[in-house]
Amino acid sequence: MIWLLLILITVLTYPLFAPFYLEIDSTKGLFRLRFHYIISARILLENSSLILEIKSPIWNKRIDLLAQNERKKTIPKKKVLEKKKDRKSFKIKFSKIKAMLRTFKVNTFFVNFDSNDVLLNAKLFPVFLGLRIYTGKELHINFIGENEIKIEIENNLARIIWAFIFK
Numbered sequence: 001m002i003w004l005l006l007i008l009i010t011v012l013t014y015p016l017f018a019p020f021y022l023e024i025d026s027t028k029g030l031f032r033l034r035f036h037y038i039i040s041a042r043i044l045l046e047n048s049s050l051i052l053e054i055k056s057p058i059w060n061k062r063i064d065l066l067a068q069n070e071r072k073k074t075i076p077k078k079k080v081l082e083k084k085k086d087r088k089s090f091k092i093k094f095s096k097i098k099a100m101l102r103t104f105k106v107n108t109f110f111v112n113f114d115s116n117d118v119l120l121n122a123k124l125f126p127v128f129l130g131l132r133i134y135t136g137k138e139l140h141i142n143f144i145g146e147n148e149i150k151i152e153i154e155n156n157l158a159r160i161i162w163a164f165i166f167k
Helices: 002-017 094-102 118-135 157-166
Strands: 020-025 030-035 039-046 049-055 060-064 105-113 138-141 148-155
Touching: 002 157, 094 157, 118 138, 148 157
Parallel strands: 105 138
Antiparallel strands: 020 030, 020 148, 030 039, 039 049, 049 060, 105 148
């Protein structure tokens, strides 16, 4: 009985502590949101179409986001007038948003930028240098026409909930 209870607790708490990642890599054309090793969603550009690819160990799905849905039927909607209830709007304080943003961990951050304008690059060079020194992240301006971004951000639901409740 104790083993069953431990397994149940493990299964219920795993989604709280399992990390999720946001990965952007322009060299590979990668834009992916990944929840540990369980599921990932990736956006691809193929044949001038935007494709959402969802993968898990037991299920894979590709959805064309720009395709016309042929099965969609237009059904006229009936207008129903309802009395609007006065609801109190849920407001989040700026300090809570700031605390939740601090829970994100940046594992990889590399930006190599060229605006194809030599004067603008020259003006941005000291800005990027100052940001690189201040943040300790890889921010570069180049004059050879290369644009490259590699970013990996990590978090988990437990840290976000903790920051929302206690900070």
